[in-house]
Amino acid sequence: MGVPVVTLRPPGTAEGAPGAGLRLRWAFADTVTLTWRNLVRYVRIPETLFWSSVQPIMFVLLFRYVFGGAIRTGGVSYVNFLIPGIFIQTIAFGAVNTAIGLAEDLQKGIIERFRALPMARSAVLTGRTFADLGRALVVCGIIMGVGYAVGFRAETGAAAVLAGVGLLLLFSYALSWGFAVIGLVAPNSETAQVMAFPLLFPLTFASSAFVPVQTMPHWLHGFADYQPVSVVCDAVRALMIGGPTASAVWQSIAWAFGIVGVLAPLAVRRYRRLAR
Amino acid sequence: MTSAIEAEGLVKRFKGGVVALDGVSFAVEQGSVFGLLGPNGAGKTTVVRILTTVLAADGGRARVLGYDVARQPEMVRGLFGLAGQNAAVDENLTGRENLQMIGRLSHLSRAAARARAAELLEEFGLLDAAERSLKTYSGGMRRRLDVAAALVARASVLFLDEPTTGLDPQSRAELWSVIERLVEGGTTVLLTTQYLEEADRLASRLAVVDRGRVISQGTPAELKAALGRTVLEIELPDSAAAELAARAVAPLSAGAPGVYGSSVELPAEGGPRTAMEALRVLDREGIEPVRLSLREPSLDDVFLALTGHRAEQGATSTGEGARGRGPSVPDAAAGAGAARWASPS
Ligand SMILES: Nc1ncnc2c1ncn2[C@@H]1O[C@H](COP(=O)(O)OP(=O)(O)O)[C@@H](O)[C@H]1O
Numbered sequence: 232m233g234v235p236v237v238t239l240r241p242p243g244t245a246e247g248a249p250g251a252g253l254r255l256r257w258a259f260a261d262t263v264t265l266t267w268r269n270l271v272r273y274v275r276i277p278e279t280l281f282w283s284s285v286q287p288i289m290f291v292l293l294f295r296y297v298f299g300g301a302i303r304t305g306g307v308s309y310v311n312f313l314i315p316g317i318f319i320q321t322i323a324f325g326a327v328n329t330a331i332g333l334a335e336d337l338q339k340g341i342i343e344r345f346r347a348l349p350m351a352r353s354a355v356l357t358g359r360t361f362a363d364l365g366r367a368l369v370v371c372g373i374i375m376g377v378g379y380a381v382g383f384r385a386e387t388g389a390a391a392v393l394a395g396v397g398l399l400l401l402f403s404y405a406l407s408w409g410f411a412v413i414g415l416v417a418p419n420s421e422t423a424q425v426m427a428f429p430l431l432f433p434l435t436f437a438s439s440a441f442v443p444v445q446t447m448p449h450w451l452h453g454f455a456d457y458q459p460v461s462v463v464c465d466a467v468r469a470l471m472i473g474g475p476t477a478s479a480v481w482q483s484i485a486w487a488f489g490i491v492g493v494l495a496p497l498a499v500r501r502y503r504r505l506a507r
Numbered sequence: 508m509t510s511a512i513e514a515e516g517l518v519k520r521f522k523g524g525v526v527a528l529d530g531v532s533f534a535v536e537q538g539s540v541f542g543l544l545g546p547n548g549a550g551k552t553t554v555v556r557i558l559t560t561v562l563a564a565d566g567g568r569a570r571v572l573g574y575d576v577a578r579q580p581e582m583v584r585g586l587f588g589l590a591g592q593n594a595a596v597d598e599n600l601t602g603r604e605n606l607q608m609i610g611r612l613s614h615l616s617r618a619a620a621r622a623r624a625a626e627l628l629e630e631f632g633l634l635d636a637a638e639r640s641l642k643t644y645s646g647g648m649r650r651r652l653d654v655a656a657a658l659v660a661r662a663s664v665l666f667l668d669e670p671t672t673g674l675d676p677q678s679r680a681e682l683w684s685v686i687e688r689l690v691e692g693g694t695t696v697l698l699t700t701q702y703l704e705e706a707d708r709l710a711s712r713l714a715v716v717d718r719g720r721v722i723s724q725g726t727p728a729e730l731k732a733a734l735g736r737t738v739l740e741i742e743l744p745d746s747a748a749a750e751l752a753a754r755a756v757a758p759l760s761a762g763a764p765g766v767y768g769s770s771v772e773l774p775a776e777g778g779p780r781t782a783m784e785a786l787r788v789l790d791r792e793g794i795e796p797v798r799l800s801l802r803e804p805s806l807d808d809v810f811l812a813l814t815g816h817r818a819e820q821g822a823t824s825t826g827e828g829a830r831g832r833g834p835s836v837p838d839a840a841a842g843a844g845a846a847r848w849a850s851p852s
């Protein structure tokens with residue numbers, strides 16, 4: 232009506248939707264942006280990371296100096312047995328951050344804004360899980376330091392230890408997708424957190440993380456031997472302090488891919504359903 | 508005349524049986540400001556969420572610049588800017604980082620995102636606070652940043668969901684002039700509001716929404732002309748005098764006078780002439796008014812005439828429905844809105 236109107240060309244090509252190559256580039260760039268955004272929080276509020284590493288440190292001290300004396304671990308010193316377990320426990324508990332972060336973003340309406348942007352929708356989930364992977368890497372560093380301080384000594388080579396850390400990170404990434412589902416289902420971040428615990432406690436404590444499974448009652452062996460935390464723990468232990476590695480490592484990798492294969496589509500589906 | 512935004516019979520039912528939208532239709536001409544006016548819980552946010560592809564409608568169709576929001580959401584998303592009802596900004600980032608992030612996610616180059624953020628910070632008077640975390644921002648600053656974020660991509664369609672709710676009068680006035688400037692530049696704006704004054708000032712057309720339905724549409728002037736009447740308000744020293752005055756001026760109007768405490772309201776079809784006659788009558792009766800004024804019908808009067816109930820009643824009966832997931836409504840702001848709807852009687 233007489234007013235000059237500037238109509239922006241739709242994003243992408245002049246006609247129709249953006250091509251696959253461009254979409255892929257965007258998905259990558261958007262993931263990088265959101266990973267950065269999610270990591271900034273840990274850098275800006277270092278207290279979060281500090282306090283979340285206090286708990287594993289307490290566990291190290293508790294098991295190393297209080298319970299450790301009563302736990303028989305065969306030929307291995309208890310501290311060497313313990314630290315791989317602490318790694319896996321911290322990684323598992325740390326994955327809750329994915330649930331909390333997503334629930335919080337939903338609650339605050341940020342995700343609503345993201346969903347109205349021309350960005351790749353997948354980036355909300357990938358950006359979150361990658362950021363939590365970065366967080367897990369830092370936490371692994373802290374545990375390694377604390378472990379060495381209380382007498383842990385890796386008995387294999389540097390390559391094997393690094394492979395162990397790599398396995399932990401892979402498992403951490405897989406768990407993040409699992410907890411993403413909880414974050415998307417929970418009504419708020421507090422609930423997301425308490426929803427995660429009933430899963431985490433049996434997984435981390437009815438496992439080979441703190442005590443050998445043989446010392447547990449018989450009926451528990453079936454679960455404790457084959458559940459993913461035990462499997463990954465055994466693999467990491469073998470990689471760090473020696474022992475047969477191959478089978479445990481392959482089983483761990485299978486678990487990680489299995490978890491992602493089942494739960495990532497579930498998370499994506501749930502994310503899409505936010506539009507209902 | 509081209510429509511930038513078209514909604515046809517939008518229906519939305521939420522879990523728990525809440526019918527948020529019950530067939531909402533309207534069209535927004537390109538380059539104009541369209542106001543969706545309604546009390547809390549009327550369905551305004553739901554309309555905006557559907558138009559911005561965030562929520563799927565259960566029925567009806569909607570188009571933005573010709574693209575169907577349900578069938579071609581990817582085409583639509585790059586075309587508009589959105590400032591949602593709850594200022595959705597990232598607490599842990601600085602003001603500048605927030606705008607740059609939105610720029611990057613809108614696929615501006617790094618340099619362009621940086622330049623655009625600087626421009627907007629300047630324009631919205633946020634340069635001094637640019638490097639501060641949002642935790643230190645006041646409500647007004649957050650709102651401004653939120654609206655700035657909606658402008659990052661220079662979209663030609665803008666959705667502003669209650670942009671000034673909860674703002675102090677000065678921030679509100681500032682935001683109004685920003686919106687007016689944008690419209691001068693050709694941007695189409697869909698604005699929702701609970702503030703009558705705001706719709707009246709900014710919107711060239713508006714739809715009054717109540718309980719998920721558009722109950723009236725038109726220009727603010729049309730709505731007033733169709734439904735409102737000029738009102739003569741006479742304030743007297745006390746209610747006894749008001750009763751006397753009401754009886755004295757009653758014959759001057761076809762409508763009955765209303766007495767509200769110490770003041771009298773009389774429908775004044777004759778406008779100033781009715782006022783003159785009223786003064787003559789009062790003088791003859793020896794009644795001296797404290798104050799006398801002619802009031803144009805307000806949109807509040809319009810709402811009352813359209814629905815037969817005050818807007819705030821609508822808010823309590825439909826607004827209390829259980830909210831599932833979704834951004835929370837700032838309660839204090841909603842309260843302020845409801846207060847504005849109440850007539851000054
Ligand atoms: N996610 C939701 N789940 C259930 N009910 C909802 C949801 N969102 C909004 N509603 C309900 O839909 C109606 C319209 O809400 P809304 O669009 O937010 O109104 P407005 O923005 O005009 O205040 C209200 O009754 C509200 O309670």
Ligand SMILES: [Mg+2]
Pocket residue numbers: 548551552553592668669
């Ligand atoms: Mg609303």
